[in-house]
Amino acid sequence: MKKSKLLLIMLILPWITVPFLGVNSFKKYLPSALFSCIFTKALDMYGKKNKWWKFYKGIGLLDSMTFFNFGPYLVTSLWMLKTTYGKFPLYLIVNAINHITFTFIGLKLLKRYKIAGSLVKMNKLQYLLLLTFRGLVLYGFQLIIDLKKSNDKV
Template sequence: MKQIILWSLLILPWASLFFLKMDTVRRYMPVALFMTVIHTLAYQAAYHYGWWKEAGSSLFGWDKVVPVPWVYGAYLVIVIWIFHFTFGKFWIYLIVNILLDGLFMYIIYPIWQRMGLVSGESTLPTIAIVAMMIGFALIIYLYQMWQENLFKQPKENL
């Protein structure tokens, strides 16, 4: 059952992108990939400094540090959907992120712990992890603003 849930977390979110226009996916894929890089680096740092471990969410045996189903599946796609609905409305974006990050860390994550999907070993208080996630959300919002500005620049003749 655990493997089915983990594979679903990896595959089903990607399938949800069929409900978006391809232009929307193309527009927000760079920010989602950037968030994936940030998240991967955060998990690497957490592993190195002992902040937390995600031993229960491995699909492949080599993904002991970064939970592939979450970081490269659900979370990546969630970023696209959040930007689709909130980009350009910063305060709504921020409120949505605060609510979703809090919901994840205080409700969903404990359920996943009881199901054995995550280990829950952490030396950081939950509020610190939520603050880190909100910080990442602010960074990627700035990144998307930069991306939008970059593509609106007139092309110079070479």
């Protein structure tokens, strides 16, 4: 399969599940998921500049990680928050399973299909810690939004 088709599938396929989130959950968690994607894009650019990893070319001006970020990652963030938000220990466990799977299996698959390159100046444990930090940022941002909304009601 051509890489451009695979990237488009990675971008579109996860979005097919979004209607099952429900409108209220989508509206509630979208700001946090978008913030996390923007934060991740900033990390991607910083990591690329510092040669932590390398990306393959995407389609047009978008690198392959941008497709991954606004496809599977954004939708996964929405689902993670919908299913585990408010249950922090469960969130940590599910997030850890997702990140371990991605780090040790997903990266190999993405490299095979020339979507993600490889870790260069970062080992898998460091990358796993970075993903964990990113997951905490996602949860923390949603917590801040909810605290602000509850303070506005008082």
